[in-house]
Amino acid sequence: MIQNMARGVFQLRQPPRIVGYGAVAGKKEGEGPMGQCFDRVEPDAYFGQKTWEQAESQMQQETLTLALAKSGLTAQSLGCILAGDLMDQCIGSTFGLRSFGIPLLGIYGACSTMAEGLLLSSVLTASGAVTYAAAVTSSHFSTAEKQFRYPLSYGGQRPPTAQWTCTASGAVILEQPDGVTEGICVTGGCVGKIVDLGVTDANHMGAAMAPAAADTIARYLEAAGTQPHAYDAIVTGDLGLVGSQLLVELLQKQGYDIADVHQDCGAMMFDPETQDTHAGGSGCGCSASLLCGHFLPRLQQKNLRQILFVATGALLSPTASQQGESIPGIAHLVELTRMVR
Amino acid sequence: MIQNMARGVFQLRQPPRIVGYGAVAGKKEGEGPMGQCFDRVEPDAYFGQKTWEQAESQMQQETLTLALAKSGLTAQSLGCILAGDLMDQCIGSTFGLRSFGIPLLGIYGACSTMAEGLLLSSVLTASGAVTYAAAVTSSHFSTAEKQFRYPLSYGGQRPPTAQWTCTASGAVILEQPDGVTEGICVTGGCVGKIVDLGVTDANHMGAAMAPAAADTIARYLEAAGTQPHAYDAIVTGDLGLVGSQLLVELLQKQGYDIADVHQDCGAMMFDPETQDTHAGGSGCGCSASLLCGHFLPRLQQKNLRQILFVATGALLSPTASQQGESIPGIAHLVELTRMVR
Numbered sequence: 001m002i003q004n005m006a007r008g009v010f011q012l013r014q015p016p017r018i019v020g021y022g023a024v025a026g027k028k029e030g031e032g033p034m035g036q037c038f039d040r041v042e043p044d045a046y047f048g049q050k051t052w053e054q055a056e057s058q059m060q061q062e063t064l065t066l067a068l069a070k071s072g073l074t075a076q077s078l079g080c081i082l083a084g085d086l087m088d089q090c091i092g093s094t095f096g097l098r099s100f101g102i103p104l105l106g107i108y109g110a111c112s113t114m115a116e117g118l119l120l121s122s123v124l125t126a127s128g129a130v131t132y133a134a135a136v137t138s139s140h141f142s143t144a145e146k147q148f149r150y151p152l153s154y155g156g157q158r159p160p161t162a163q164w165t166c167t168a169s170g171a172v173i174l175e176q177p178d179g180v181t182e183g184i185c186v187t188g189g190c191v192g193k194i195v196d197l198g199v200t201d202a203n204h205m206g207a208a209m210a211p212a213a214a215d216t217i218a219r220y221l222e223a224a225g226t227q228p229h230a231y232d233a234i235v236t237g238d239l240g241l242v243g244s245q246l247l248v249e250l251l252q253k254q255g256y257d258i259a260d261v262h263q264d265c266g267a268m269m270f271d272p273e274t275q276d277t278h279a280g281g282s283g284c285g286c287s288a289s290l291l292c293g294h295f296l297p298r299l300q301q302k303n304l305r306q307i308l309f310v311a312t313g314a315l316l317s318p319t320a321s322q323q324g325e326s327i328p329g330i331a332h333l334v335e336l337t338r339m340v341r
Numbered sequence: 342m343i344q345n346m347a348r349g350v351f352q353l354r355q356p357p358r359i360v361g362y363g364a365v366a367g368k369k370e371g372e373g374p375m376g377q378c379f380d381r382v383e384p385d386a387y388f389g390q391k392t393w394e395q396a397e398s399q400m401q402q403e404t405l406t407l408a409l410a411k412s413g414l415t416a417q418s419l420g421c422i423l424a425g426d427l428m429d430q431c432i433g434s435t436f437g438l439r440s441f442g443i444p445l446l447g448i449y450g451a452c453s454t455m456a457e458g459l460l461l462s463s464v465l466t467a468s469g470a471v472t473y474a475a476a477v478t479s480s481h482f483s484t485a486e487k488q489f490r491y492p493l494s495y496g497g498q499r500p501p502t503a504q505w506t507c508t509a510s511g512a513v514i515l516e517q518p519d520g521v522t523e524g525i526c527v528t529g530g531c532v533g534k535i536v537d538l539g540v541t542d543a544n545h546m547g548a549a550m551a552p553a554a555a556d557t558i559a560r561y562l563e564a565a566g567t568q569p570h571a572y573d574a575i576v577t578g579d580l581g582l583v584g585s586q587l588l589v590e591l592l593q594k595q596g597y598d599i600a601d602v603h604q605d606c607g608a609m610m611f612d613p614e615t616q617d618t619h620a621g622g623s624g625c626g627c628s629a630s631l632l633c634g635h636f637l638p639r640l641q642q643k644n645l646r647q648i649l650f651v652a653t654g655a656l657l658s659p660t661a662s663q664q665g666e667s668i669p670g671i672a673h674l675v676e677l678t679r680m681v682r
Binding site: 001002003004007008010050051053054076078079080084087088089090091094095097098101102103104105106107108109110116119120123124126127128129130131189190191192193194196315316317318319320323325328330332 | 342343344345348349351391392394395417419420421425428429430431432435436438439442443444445446447448449450451457460461464465467468469470471472530531532533534535537656657658659660661664666669671673
């Protein structure tokens, strides 16, 4: 049923189907080039709450509610949720999802969370362990900035390689295969390895994550026996403008030319000319919201047939950085295919 | 292959087998009543490193190395690791496991991490997605204390309900079922729900976690159609002395009498009379190291045939607590059975 292709790489012959998804974003994301694709754009950075942390939880709650509504399912139908975020102890997910009463598996993959959640949800549903599983994640500019970099009121200068943590959230609901597979399905996955080439600059995360993305994509293509042009798009999470170039170069050295099919959610999210976002967007919610707001609808509307979704994470910790550690990168991959009977 | 019994509850008819496990603990844990059960007791709180955080990573690395050695496998044989810890951004796992080059799925369940890792590993191996998977976790008294409560040098007084975060680590390796199942297997699982009855005291975590443990145990027993005495032991993670009593009372109200079969790793770890540990041990490493040092060997030596391992987590965050939030609890469960041909 699930075929192990290589170490950490698998394909699903009876793939689980995506039955619902939702995307919510903040004001700045709504003003960017992708602004029209979200289900909801919230102009208030506090989402009606008292703190930024509560705002992020509120956003995650709204996003899952949207995905449930679109799937026609109730919270009681979900066997479990896979969720995580960037905040210490993943409190965006804990407090955002607490009220649903749904069994919860907390995951931590930094900005690779949506791909990790989809990967695990696909195995949980395809194996029959649960009937419906949801993958949910979020990020918020203000919670991330104060935790990972500087207090916002400090007004620190951001270098050109810095990325802008998106205020955004995405949720996807998967259904156990029923034998009559039709629709958008998770047809493969690749678990990322930690790749650490020694980058230590929290304002240069594209460079920290690009080698991990290259490793994951190359391992999947090799195991699947495919070439990049076999896919309508190879979508990375949030390498941004700088990291994206690095990724194309790294894969070229391994004999894979992805330039024509590569798209990066971080590079797509903002207009660097007018939005002062430097190298692009980042955060768990960046790739999650564009997957749910842009790529899944395009798969559904038959503009795309098959894509690789490769969310990238920088396993950054202020404590580790203060102790002189580098920033390890990781990238998890899922293959998404529009299946017809 | 995997049978969905109820929401978030499953059983494995062809169960994956445990082929290796290891337990490492610190000096204080080594001096306690369970001191003889660990593979290794490290007298140096720094594990030869410069910081406590690095010490915890080093401990995790040693524990997985031990489990690999006992299984006769190399790091290259592992399809993936499921790992997490209490530190912000799970850096114990990231930096402890970085050098192995094994695909990594980061998880966050606070002190429930070992059960969550086993639960996901069992589905990943039983479904055929990977051949071998490892579940790894750790905690360190000093990294947890400085992050969640007070700087150690502050010398804060600890109330009687407080628990002592264990310096300890555990690692378990699971193998894909081969049809000839013999040995200790993961035969069932129950994904925990967030249960939050409003406890706000970080020095009273047993009370915060007991309702979650009761919910998970009751859901599993109900779905499996079994009674507590069907198991040789129902082992909870780190409810401690106070939380354990609460758990027994809560389950009694639901018609389940677990008093005779219940054991709690937090209550077992230290001698409260001589070790000044108040309500008992806690931390991801508490239940993980006693699972790997005590319960798995007793299953192997045929002292036990079947147990429920229910690791409990307090999804505590200093930021959330400072903002007035309560401490949500969660408990994940795996059923472990010694199978004979």
